Amino acid sequence: MTTAQQEKRTMSVTLPVMSGTTGPDVLDVRSLYKDTGNFTFDPGFMSTASCESAITFIDGDQGILLYRGYPIEQLANASTYLEVCHLLMHGELPSKTEMEELNKTYRNHTMVHEQMRAFFSGFRRDAHPMAVMVAVVGALSAFYHDSLDINDPKQRELAAYRMVAKMPTLAAMAYKYTAGQPFVYPKNSFSYAENFLHMMFSLPTEEYTPSPIIARAMDQIFILHADHEQNASTSTVRLAGSSGANPFACVASGIASLWGPAHGGANQAVLEMLEEIGSVENIPAFIEKAKDKTSNVRLMGFGHRVYKNFDPRAKILRDRCHEVLKEMGKEDPMLDIAMELERIALSDQYFIDRKLYPNVDFYSGIIMKAIGIPVSMFTVIFAMSRTVGWISHWLEMIGEPGQRIGRPRQLYIGKPQRDYVPAAKR
Numbered sequence: 374m375t376t377a378q379q380e381k382r383t384m385s386v387t388l389p390v391m392s393g394t395t396g397p398d399v400l401d402v403r404s405l406y407k408d409t410g411n412f413t414f415d416p417g418f419m420s421t422a423s424c425e426s427a428i429t430f431i432d433g434d435q436g437i438l439l440y441r442g443y444p445i446e447q448l449a450n451a452s453t454y455l456e457v458c459h460l461l462m463h464g465e466l467p468s469k470t471e472m473e474e475l476n477k478t479y480r481n482h483t484m485v486h487e488q489m490r491a492f493f494s495g496f497r498r499d500a501h502p503m504a505v506m507v508a509v510v511g512a513l514s515a516f517y518h519d520s521l522d523i524n525d526p527k528q529r530e531l532a533a534y535r536m537v538a539k540m541p542t543l544a545a546m547a548y549k550y551t552a553g554q555p556f557v558y559p560k561n562s563f564s565y566a567e568n569f570l571h572m573m574f575s576l577p578t579e580e581y582t583p584s585p586i587i588a589r590a591m592d593q594i595f596i597l598h599a600d601h602e603q604n605a606s607t608s609t610v611r612l613a614g615s616s617g618a619n620p621f622a623c624v625a626s627g628i629a630s631l632w633g634p635a636h637g638g639a640n641q642a643v644l645e646m647l648e649e650i651g652s653v654e655n656i657p658a659f660i661e662k663a664k665d666k667t668s669n670v671r672l673m674g675f676g677h678r679v680y681k682n683f684d685p686r687a688k689i690l691r692d693r694c695h696e697v698l699k700e701m702g703k704e705d706p707m708l709d710i711a712m713e714l715e716r717i718a719l720s721d722q723y724f725i726d727r728k729l730y731p732n733v734d735f736y737s738g739i740i741m742k743a744i745g746i747p748v749s750m751f752t753v754i755f756a757m758s759r760t761v762g763w764i765s766h767w768l769e770m771i772g773e774p775g776q777r778i779g780r781p782r783q784l785y786i787g788k789p790q791r792d793y794v795p796a797a798k799r
Contacts (some may be wrong), residue, residue, distance in 0.1 A: 386408075403769075406782075412784075425773075428441065428766060428769060436684065436685050438685050443460070444505040444685075445596075449686075454758075456562075460470070461599060461762060462761065465482075480561040483542055485539050485543060485546075489516065490546075492509055497555060499566045502551060503749075503752050509543050511621060513536070520532035528685065533617075540756070541568060542559050544754065545557065546572075564592070565592065566589070566591040570587065590696070595757070597689060597733055598758035599758055599759065606631040609630040610623045611766055614770055615770065623767055627759070628756045637756065640737050641738065645673070646673040654700065660672075674735030683730045687733045691715075691731070697743050698739075708743060711735070719731075737751075
């Protein structure tokens with residue numbers, strides 16, 4: 374095996390080098406503490422591979438995103454969300470027979486237990502939908518006792534299907550509750566995306582049937598957000614799952630992590646920025662502030678922490694965004710601002726030099742606003758899309774032989790050992 378030398382003070386360490394299918398090699402430090410009595414120090418785990426995974430690969434410099442080896446562009450343009458769910462969970466695209474069985478299984482699990490309705494009445498009407506989702510998804514473990522044994526592959530698979538099928542129902546219920554509207558039951562004649570939109574926007578007085586363009590846009594948003602390697606929420610699900618927690622609790626922990634504004638709130642921040650700008654006439658002044666390093670103004674929805682090139686997901690949603698805006702035919706000042714910002718970002722040399730291209734959050738936020746989805750639901754839809762990624766990583770982790778509980782180390786910088794002093798002598 375190849376080895377690498379690392380110098381630290383006067384200590385020389387020989388570490389094995391591991392190679393994956395593609396991407397950079399990694400130094401194997403598993404025996405470092407046993408061999409040397411030292412740990413590595415890596416805040417944020419930015420230089421640490423926490424696991425082996427065969428699910429998703431990202432090359433941020435080249436703008437590449439692969440699900441099980443398939444380019445995201447091919448999947449988004451030719452596949453469906455449910456087909457991608459099968460791919461992520463099982464490793465291969467489904468055959469015609471497997472797809473028929475998947476659709477049947479999905480339809481069997483779209484409804485939630487009727488007593489779940491009672492949970493919602495315990496929340497304030499102005500509760501954030503993500504707060505509701507953390508609670509109700511975790512509560513699923515109180516209703517589905519036949520899929521809690523993580524040592525049973527059949528129960529693990531059943532839990533996975535249940536969560537993928539029920540998340541749109543729970544998400545729509547969270548919206549309806551905060552909107553003061555009656556819950557709408559799923560309609561299994563619809564596709565995954567159509568069903569979600571139906572449950573969101575139908576009323577007892579008025580049935581809602583989404584147009585094919587809007588349904589396809591939502592399906593692509595689901596596909597593009599289905600997984601993104603070892604991000605904060607996925608790592609949270611894996612860490613929670615490593616303790617043996619049930620899958621519903623693990624996904625609830627992922628939702629809680631995603632709720633953080635540094636993770637899942639980016640598309641909401643885009644809309645807030647557009648509101649702050651106010652009108653197209655104010656854009657030049659806002660851009661100048663964004664270019665000023667001494668200013669606190671930031672352009673939201675431009676550039677990406679991982680992608681140092683054009684976000685491959687944004688390229689796909691850009692065309693869909695313009696298609697949806699044309700379909701809706703809405704006159705909305707914020708949408709006008711967004712399109713002008715896009716034009717400037719793609720032509721201004723300042724943005725081009727710094728590769729500050731519009732990212733997936735920029736376009737997904739605009740699409741969802743045009744459809745009529747409130748900003749408070751943006752992160753909920755992200756969570757709904759990402760559920761299959763979380764559960765795929767959970768399935769992969771639980772299935773590993775010798776899987777161990779996660780236990781990160783620390784660099785202690787507190788007081789050294791000292792003796793207790795009685796209160797009268799302090």
